[in-house]
Amino acid sequence: MFKNVIVRVPSKSISEGLTSANEGKPVYSKALVQHENYVSALTKAGVNVTVLEPKDEFPDSCFVEDVALCTSKCAIITRPGALSRRKEAALPDMIEALEKFYEHIEYIKEPGTVEAGDIMMVGDHFYIGLSARTNEAGAKQMIALLEKYGLSGQMVEMKEMLHLKTGLAYLENNNLLVAGEFKTAPEFEKFNKIEIELDEAYGANCIWVNDYVIVPEGYPKVQKKIEDLGYKVLVVDTSEYRKIDGGLSCLSLRF
């Protein structure tokens, strides 16, 4: 069960966020409304939501998932691989927010880079994608820190996706949404894999929050597959975040 969530309100500069999509720039007013609806869905799922202030100097700073890994034992502040995002990880209000919940806070250090969108938690075990943003030095530091607290981690090779959780979502009870390159990855064979088709690949980025799964709006096949598994579904429109490669998981830290 998750008790707490941290989010950051998008800033006006969101239109300058990093992107590989060719879908135009996010509309700030729409992004704000979508963010409010996201917070409402999280609240409905029974978590306490800490909302941090927007940071204009960091266009991607609403994607708080990337700047920290929140485990049951400690929080680990990352060192983002994207240069424009590197200083997001040390923003004082985020560290203060985490200090309210965690006695132990650790840090990824140079030359390691990690963005925690590349990390998927399955109980006490953590899958760490080696992406353009997360390097082997960062993943090794992460695994050593996890082991220090009695947790474990393993690396996963990646070729196509931005982040590991761009194409994977663990819904607990052994259920794993898989898209693209992860459909055939040997690491995930033991799961009950729910394969997401290419035309709805973005919809693989869902989040399990207690009895609910939050699903992006506009992915009916994904939604049906999740409903058929017996989950209660909450739908949130993330169209403005999709324009800058962001999705539901990226917008929160859940612990």
Ligand code: CIR
């Ligand atoms: C970036 O490229 O860093 C942002 N525009 C999107 C980050 C998405 N975060 C995530 O998948 N965890």
